[in-house]
Amino acid sequence: MIKRMGIVLFSLLLLIGCNNYNIKQNTELEKNINTSIIMVSDKSDSEIYIKAFTNFEWDKAFLINPYTSQEEIEKQVGVNFKDPSNISSRDDIYLLIFLNNGKVVQYAEINRLQTSFSLADKEFLTPSNDIIYIER
Incomplete structure (x- = not known):
């Protein structure tokens, strides 16, 4: 009986360790980008340099468009990531997912604010190539 409880407890701990609970939503980053x-007072296109807003280690960042399904997020990012924002049914945000050494470390919900964002022809951002383009 004790051995069986130990196996159940170990299994629960393993499941808890494999979820998104330790992935931080970076609300400070969200606020800084939105501000x-x-x-930007004019309505012309502009750019945001993401590295200027980050104070944590990351080597890739993915910009997820509104209405992107869970399956498409995982395909784009290349790792298992349970979307906490429910972006698949939202058009008011973009999701910015940061990875370091192949693991999701943080994410941010970026308000659209009557704008569209793109990475131009890039698949993802890196600290040395960190420009998100704003299209108004």
């Missing part, structure tokens, strides 16, 4: 977008 930066609002402060």
Whole structure:
């Protein structure tokens, strides 16, 4: 009986360790990016340099478009990531997912604020190539 409880407890701990609970939503990053977008007074296209807003280690960042399904997120990012924002049914945000050494470390919900974002022809951002283009 004790051995069986040990196996059940170990299995539960393993499942808990394999979820997104330790992945942080970076609300400070969200606020800083959203403020930066609002402060651009003209309606022309502009750019955001993401590295200027980050204070954590990352080597790739993926910009996820509104209405992207869970399956498409995992295909684009290349790792298992349970989307906490429910972006598959939302058009008010973009999701920015940061990886370091092949693991998701943080994410941010970026408000659209009557804009569209793109990475131009890039698949993902890196600290040395970190420009998100704003299209108004």
